[in-house]
Amino acid sequence: xxxxxxxxxxxxxxCGGGDDAPPEAAPAxxxxxxxxxxxxxxxxxxLPLEPGLQTVREGSLNRGHRKLTHRRVYTVTDxxxxxxxxxAVAVLDQDFNGGELAEQAIDFLAPDRHGNVWSMGSYTxxxxxxxxxxxxxxxxxxxxxxxxxxxxxxxxxPGMRWVESTVAGDDxxxxxxxxxxxxxxxxxxxxxxxxxxxxxxxxxxxxxKYYAPGVGGITTEPRYSGGEQEKExxxxxxxxxxxxxxxMSAEALRLDTHARTVARDVFGPSAPAARDR
Numbered sequence: 001x002x003x004x005x006x007x008x009x010x011x012x013x014x015c016g017g018g019d020d021a022p023p024e025a026a027p028a029x030x031x032x033x034x035x036x037x038x039x040x041x042x043x044x045x046x047l048p049l050e051p052g053l054q055t056v057r058e059g060s061l062n063r064g065h066r067k068l069t070h071r072r073v074y075t076v077t078d079x080x081x082x083x084x085x086x087x088a089v090a091v092l093d094q095d096f097n098g099g100e101l102a103e104q105a106i107d108f109l110a111p112d113r114h115g116n117v118w119s120m121g122s123y124t125x126x127x128x129x130x131x132x133x134x135x136x137x138x139x140x141x142x143x144x145x146x147x148x149x150x151x152x153x154x155x156x157x158p159g160m161r162w163v164e165s166t167v168a169g170d171d172x173x174x175x176x177x178x179x180x181x182x183x184x185x186x187x188x189x190x191x192x193x194x195x196x197x198x199x200x201x202x203x204x205x206x207x208x209k210y211y212a213p214g215v216g217g218i219t220t221e222p223r224y225s226g227g228e229q230e231k232e233x234x235x236x237x238x239x240x241x242x243x244x245x246x247x248m249s250a251e252a253l254r255l256d257t258h259a260r261t262v263a264r265d266v267f268g269p270s271a272p273a274a275r276d277r
Contacts, residue, residue: 033085084142115154138263
């Protein structure tokens, strides 16, 4: 699911590696299902997968002379799915335009025993007038040449590089640690120990993503002026009630079930998702 962005303000000055040209290639991390058999307490401070954690980000997109706004709601559910031998958590990623659902996705994420968070698969749907239009993305690690990749390292250090995932038919998504230990303020509050990740082609990282401990992504910023200048910034973070979590998890289950029909070649043979009770 495409992420919205925020205009860059002073990253080059605030991030020691911001002006450095990224290396020409990013290595793919070696996936080993056995590395996910560690303690259940393994987690990533900058990308927590605590069921019920919900963040809300406001975004806008400059398209010509118009400014389009949207709201993105990101919820860690208690739904799990076994993918490529690994138990992955379903994260529900919803995008609302004018209060109406325009796009939603399930991102399947899994921390290994070291705390690296891996992207194991995803499925995305678009809507108009509240009605399903089509599926724009659907892949699972180990199916049709697609492979898991690391979304965020457990102990990020400036200069680290890797490929997020390898999806059949798509270009790899390189990621680079631009800087760590920053202080970053968003409308909700100010955060310390923030990690900045450069995302995009190794020769031309178009955006930076900021991750804060205990909450995850707080903003995404384009590096260059011009173009559509899509923006996004954290405005709320909360822990859902049991009822709220149940509602979000039910929607994730519905999406997984629909994917088994709409993206049958990929999701049809996969194990159905289920709530982790």
